Amino acid sequence: MKLCRRAQELAAYRGTVGFVPTMGALHEGHLSLVRACRSACDTTVVSIFVNPTQFNDPKDLENYPRTEEADLALLEEQGVDFVFAPAVDEIYPTPDTRVFDFGGLDRVMEGEHRPGHFNGVGQVVSRLFEIVRPNRAFFGEKDFQQLAIIRHMTAQLGLPIEIVGCPIVRDVDGLARSSRNTLLSPEHRAAAPRIYAVLAEAAESLRGKVSVPEAKRIIAQRIDAEPLLRTEYIEIASADSLQPAADWGQRLGELRCFAAVHAGPVRLIDNVPF
Numbered sequence: 001m002k003l004c005r006r007a008q009e010l011a012a013y014r015g016t017v018g019f020v021p022t023m024g025a026l027h028e029g030h031l032s033l034v035r036a037c038r039s040a041c042d043t044t045v046v047s048i049f050v051n052p053t054q055f056n057d058p059k060d061l062e063n064y065p066r067t068e069e070a071d072l073a074l075l076e077e078q079g080v081d082f083v084f085a086p087a088v089d090e091i092y093p094t095p096d097t098r099v100f101d102f103g104g105l106d107r108v109m110e111g112e113h114r115p116g117h118f119n120g121v122g123q124v125v126s127r128l129f130e131i132v133r134p135n136r137a138f139f140g141e142k143d144f145q146q147l148a149i150i151r152h153m154t155a156q157l158g159l160p161i162e163i164v165g166c167p168i169v170r171d172v173d174g175l176a177r178s179s180r181n182t183l184l185s186p187e188h189r190a191a192a193p194r195i196y197a198v199l200a201e202a203a204e205s206l207r208g209k210v211s212v213p214e215a216k217r218i219i220a221q222r223i224d225a226e227p228l229l230r231t232e233y234i235e236i237a238s239a240d241s242l243q244p245a246a247d248w249g250q251r252l253g254e255l256r257c258f259a260a261v262h263a264g265p266v267r268l269i270d271n272v273p274f
C-alpha cells in the first residue's frame with residue numbers, strides 16, 4: 001500500500017481504477033465500500049481528507065474524529081493499493097469559489113438544514129476525481145442525498161466515472177455505522193438505535209394508512225419519545241428526485257423516509273425504503 005500526500009505521487013495504476021473517498025475515522029461502512037471497490041476494480045484508491053468546505057458548523061469540523069494511524073492499518077489489512085491523505089492546500093491551493101447547480105437536489109433535507117454543505121461536497125469530490133481519475137467511485141447510501149448529488153454532478157461535468165451506491169451497514173442493534181457514532185456518550189449510544197427501529201417499523205405499518213404529513217409527525221413523535229433524542233426533520237421523498245411526497249398517490253416512484261436526529265451534541269442521519 002502506498003501512502004501519498006501529494007497528487008503527483010498517485011501514479012502507475014494497474015487496470016481499472018476504483019476510488020473510495022472518505023474523511024477517515026473508518027468503520028465497517030467504509031470497509032464495505034473498500035471491499036466492493038476491490039472486487040470490481042484492479043486498483044483501489046482510498047482518500048482520507050476532512051474537507052473543511054463541507055462543514056457549515058466550525059465546531060463540527062473541530063470535533064470531527066481523526067484517527068489516521070488506525071485508518072491506515074485497516075486499509076493495509078484490506079489490501080488497498082493507494083491511500084491519498086493530502087493536506088488542505090494540496091486540495092485547495094487557492095480558495096475554491098465554485099458554486100454548483102445541483103438542479104434542486106440540494107434544496108431539501110440536508111441541503112436545507114446544512115446550508116453550503118453540498119456545495120463543499122461538490123468542490124472536494126470534483127477535485128478528488130480530477131486528481132485520482134477513477135473509472136468507478138463508491139459511496140454509501142447512508143448519505144443517500146449526497147449520492148444523488150454526486151451522480152448528478154458527475155453527469156453534469158461529463159466525467160466518465162461510474163458512481164456506485166452501496167447499502168447502509170448497521171450495527172447489530174440497527175444503528176447505521178457512522179464516524180460520528182464514536183462521539184456518542186454511552187447513554188446516547190444506547191438510545192440511538194431507536195432511530196432505525198422507528199423508521200423500519202413505520203415503513204411496515206404507516207404507508208397508505210395515514211396521510212404523509214401524519215406519518216412524518218408520528219415518526220418524529222416516536223423518536224422523540226426517547227428523551228435523549230431530538231428529531232431535526234423527518235422527510236418522505238422520492239428516491240430519484242428527492243422531492244418530498246405530499247401524498248402516497250403521487251407518481252414519485254420508490255419512496256424513502258429520511259431522518260436527521262440529534263443525540264446530545266451529535267447529529268445522526270439515516271434513511272430507509274418506505
Ligand code: PAF
Pocket residue numbers: 021022023049051054121124125143146
Ligand atoms: O461522505 C463523506 O465521507 C464525505 O462527504 C466525502 C464524500 C468523502 C467528501 O468529503
